[in-house]
Amino acid sequence: MSKRAAAALVAGAMVTVLTACGSGGGGGSADKGAGHKLVVGFSQVGAESGWRTANTKSIQESAKKAGIELKFSDAQQKQENQIKAIRSFIQQKVDVIAFSPVVESGWDTVLKEAKDAKIPVILTDRAVDSKDDSLYVSFLGSDFVEEGKKAGDWLVKEYQGKSDEVNIVELQGTTGSAPANDRKAGFGDVIKADAKFKVVASQTGDFTRAKGKEVMQAFLKAQPKIDVLYAHNDDMALGAIQAIEEAGKKPGTDIRIISVDGVKDAFTAMSQGKINVDVECNPLLGDQLMDLAKKVKAGEQVPKRIKTQEGVFTQDQAAAELPTRQY
Amino acid sequence: MTTAPTTPGARAVTRYRLFWPAAVLAVLLLANLAFTPDFFAVHLKDGHLYGSTIDILHFGAPLILVSLGMTLVIATGGIDLSVGSTVAIAGALACLHISEAADPASLGTVLGAVGIALGTAVLLGLANGVLVARVGVQPIIATLILMVAGRGVAQLITDGQIITITSEPYKLIGGGYWLAMPFAILLSGLVALLTALLTRSTALGLLLESVGGNPVASRLVGIRAMRLVGLVYVFSALCAALAGLMVSSNVSAADGNNAGLWIELDAILAVVIGGTSLNGGRFSIGGTVLGALIIQTLSTTVYTIGIPPETTLVFKAFVVITVCLIQSPNFRAKLARRGAGRRAGVRPSPATTTNREVGA
Numbered sequence: 290m291s292k293r294a295a296a297a298l299v300a301g302a303m304v305t306v307l308t309a310c311g312s313g314g315g316g317g318s319a320d321k322g323a324g325h326k327l328v329v330g331f332s333q334v335g336a337e338s339g340w341r342t343a344n345t346k347s348i349q350e351s352a353k354k355a356g357i358e359l360k361f362s363d364a365q366q367k368q369e370n371q372i373k374a375i376r377s378f379i380q381q382k383v384d385v386i387a388f389s390p391v392v393e394s395g396w397d398t399v400l401k402e403a404k405d406a407k408i409p410v411i412l413t414d415r416a417v418d419s420k421d422d423s424l425y426v427s428f429l430g431s432d433f434v435e436e437g438k439k440a441g442d443w444l445v446k447e448y449q450g451k452s453d454e455v456n457i458v459e460l461q462g463t464t465g466s467a468p469a470n471d472r473k474a475g476f477g478d479v480i481k482a483d484a485k486f487k488v489v490a491s492q493t494g495d496f497t498r499a500k501g502k503e504v505m506q507a508f509l510k511a512q513p514k515i516d517v518l519y520a521h522n523d524d525m526a527l528g529a530i531q532a533i534e535e536a537g538k539k540p541g542t543d544i545r546i547i548s549v550d551g552v553k554d555a556f557t558a559m560s561q562g563k564i565n566v567d568v569e570c571n572p573l574l575g576d577q578l579m580d581l582a583k584k585v586k587a588g589e590q591v592p593k594r595i596k597t598q599e600g601v602f603t604q605d606q607a608a609a610e611l612p613t614r615q616y
Numbered sequence: 617m618t619t620a621p622t623t624p625g626a627r628a629v630t631r632y633r634l635f636w637p638a639a640v641l642a643v644l645l646l647a648n649l650a651f652t653p654d655f656f657a658v659h660l661k662d663g664h665l666y667g668s669t670i671d672i673l674h675f676g677a678p679l680i681l682v683s684l685g686m687t688l689v690i691a692t693g694g695i696d697l698s699v700g701s702t703v704a705i706a707g708a709l710a711c712l713h714i715s716e717a718a719d720p721a722s723l724g725t726v727l728g729a730v731g732i733a734l735g736t737a738v739l740l741g742l743a744n745g746v747l748v749a750r751v752g753v754q755p756i757i758a759t760l761i762l763m764v765a766g767r768g769v770a771q772l773i774t775d776g777q778i779i780t781i782t783s784e785p786y787k788l789i790g791g792g793y794w795l796a797m798p799f800a801i802l803l804s805g806l807v808a809l810l811t812a813l814l815t816r817s818t819a820l821g822l823l824l825e826s827v828g829g830n831p832v833a834s835r836l837v838g839i840r841a842m843r844l845v846g847l848v849y850v851f852s853a854l855c856a857a858l859a860g861l862m863v864s865s866n867v868s869a870a871d872g873n874n875a876g877l878w879i880e881l882d883a884i885l886a887v888v889i890g891g892t893s894l895n896g897g898r899f900s901i902g903g904t905v906l907g908a909l910i911i912q913t914l915s916t917t918v919y920t921i922g923i924p925p926e927t928t929l930v931f932k933a934f935v936v937i938t939v940c941l942i943q944s945p946n947f948r949a950k951l952a953r954r955g956a957g958r959r960a961g962v963r964p965s966p967a968t969t970t971n972r973e974v975g976a
Binding site for chain 2: 465490493496497507511531535554
C-alpha cells in the first residue's frame with residue numbers, strides 16, 4: 290500500500306497519466322486519499338426527461354463527493370455517440386467505464402474492446418442484450434417488472450376481503466419502451482390471480498402530462514365505471530388528475546391512483562390526497578455507482594445485478610418525505 | 617349511407633371542395649357512436665360544458681392554430697417544420713416567467729408571460745422568414761434548423777425539467793372556461809375566423825396564392841413577394857406560440873422535451889386533408905380546420921374504441937390513406953369507371969357509392 294502511495298506522490302501533476310498506467314495492472318489503486326483519483330468514464334443516454342436530469346446530477350455530485358474524477362459524455366439518444374464515447378474512454382485509459390445504453394443490442398464489439406483493455410464496465414439503469422455476460426461486471430438499475438409488481442401488490446392489499454369488481458384503467462408509457470412493457474407485465478402478473486380485477490382500458494400516454502390528461506378524459510367518457518387508475522409514470526398521473534377533477538370527481542377518493550416514479554410534483558399531489566400510492570423509481574443511483582466503481586477497481590467481487598434502493602410511498606409518508614425530494 | 621344528411625348542407629355552405637373532409641369527419645364521429653352510445657351528449661358540469669365532442673374541440677384547438685399558420689405558409693409554396701419547437705419554447709418561456717414571478721396568480725404576470733412568448737415567436741418567425749425570403753434557403757431546410765435548435769432551446773429554458781405552475785389567469789388560456797365553453801376553443805375559433813376574413817375579404821389571400829403559384833411572376837407584376845413570405849412565417853410562429861401557451865396552460869406545466877413534439881407533422885397532415893395543395897398557390901382555411909378536427913377525432917376514437925397502442929399507428933395510417941384517396945378526384949374517377957363498367961361519363965353518384973365500400 291505504502292509503495293503505491295509513494296508512487297502516487299512522485300507522479301505529482303501527471304495524475305491522469307498515472308491512473309492510466311495503474312489501470313493496466315488491474316490491481317487496486319482505489320485508495321483515493323493517496324493523491325491520484327479514480328477515473329470513471331460515464332456515457333449518459335441524453336437529457337430527455339426530468340428523471341434523466343436528476344440521474345445525471347446525482348452521478349456528477351456523487352463523483353465529486355467520493356473524490357472520483359468523472360468524464361461525462363452525453364450521447365443525445367444515439368448509440369453511435371455512445372460507442373464513440375466508450376472508445377474515447379478506452380483510449381484515455383479510464384479506470385472504470387459506466388454507461389446507460391440507449392438501446393439494448395449492438396454492444397458486443399465495443400465492450401469487447403473495453404474488456405481487452407482490461408477496463409471493467411458497469412451498466413446503469415438499462416441493460417444490454419448480449420450472450421456474453423462477461424463483457425460487463427455489473428448492472429446497476431431499477432427493476433421495472435418489480436415496480437409493476439409493487440403497484441399490483443398495493444392494489445391487491447387495498448381491496449383485500451372485498452369481492453366487488455374493480456375496474457382499472459391503465460396509462461401506459463411510450464409504446465415498446467422497456468419501462469412501459471415491464472411495468473405493464475409486472476402489474477398484470479400480480480392482479481391476474483384475482484378475477485375481480487379488470488383492466489377495462491389501457492392506452493399509451495407517452496409518459497407525458499398532456500397525453501395523460503387527454504387519454505384520461507376519453508377514458509372518463511367511454512368507461513361508465515372506473516375505480517382505479519394505474520399510470521406508468523407520475524407525469525401521466527398528474528395529467529390524469531386534472532382530467533378527473535374536470536369531470537367533477539375526486540382523484541384519490543372516487544378514483545384511486547397508483548403511479549410510478551416518485552417525482553416531487555407527485556409527492557405534492559400525494560400529500561394533498563390526489564395520488565394514493567407511488568412506487569419509486571430512483572434516479573439517484575450516483576452513490577451506489579461510485580461505491581461500485583471503487584469496489585470493482587479494488588478487485589472485489591460484485592454481484593452481476595444490483596437493484597437500486599427503491600421504496601413504495603403512501604399518502605401518510607408523502608408529507609414527511611416531500612421536503613427531501615430532490616427531483 | 618351515414619353521410620347522406622350532411623351532403624346538401626355541406627355542399628351549400630362550403631361548395632364541393634369541403635365536402636369530403638366534412639364527410640370523413642362525420643363518418644368518424646358516427647363510428648364513435650356505435651361504441652359509446654352517449655358520444656354526442658353534452659351536459660353542464662360545474663358550470664361548463666362537458667362531453668366527448670367538447671373534448672375533441674378542446675384538444676384539437678392547439679392543432680387548429682398550428683395548422684392555420686401552416687396553411688398560409690404552405691399556400692406560399694413553403695413549409696414550416698419549426699412550429700413544434702416554437703410551441704415548446706413559448707410554453708417554456710411563459711411558465712418560466714410565471715414560476716419566477718413574485719405573484720404568479722396576478723393578471724400582470726400572466727400578460728407579461730404571454731407577451732414574452734408572443735414576442736419571442738415574432739423573432740423566431742422573422743428568423744425563418746429572413747432565411748427563406750431574403751437568404752433564399754429552401755423552406756424545409758431553413759425551418760429544419762429551428763426545429764432542431766428550438767427543441768434544444770426549450771430544454772435549456774426548462775433545464776430539462778418540467779416547470780409546474782399554479783396560476784389561475786394563465787390556466788384560462790388552455791384549461792379554463794369562458795361562457796361555459798373552454799376558452800381554447802373560443803380562442804382558436806376566433807383566430808380561424810380572423811384568418812379567413814383577412815385572406816378572403818381582402819386581397820391578401822389572392823396575393824398569397826399568386827406568390828405560391830408563381831413567385832417570379834408575382835414579383836414581376838409588383839407584388840412584394842419577399843415581404844409577404846416573411847410575414848406568413850411570422851404568422852405561423854405566432855399561431856404556434858399561442859398553441860404552446862394553450863398546451864402548457866392546459867396541464868399547468870411546461871415540458872420542453874415533449875410539448876408540441878411532432879405537431880408539425882400533424883399540422884401538415886391537417887392542411888393536406890383540408891385540400892390545400894402542398895405545391896402552394898391554393899389553400900382552404902375551412903378545410904384545414906376540418907382536417908385538424910379529423911386528426912383529433914381519430915385520436916379520441918382510438919381511446920374510446922380501445923385500439924391497442926401497438927396497432928394505433930397502423931389504424932391511423934389506414935384512415936389517413938383512405939381519406940387522401942377518397943379526396944383525390946383521379947382516384948374517384950378511376951373507381952367510378954371500374955364500378956360502372958364502361959360508363960365512365962356519369963361520375964357523381966356511382967363515385968359516392970363505390971367510395972363507401974373503400975372508406976368503410
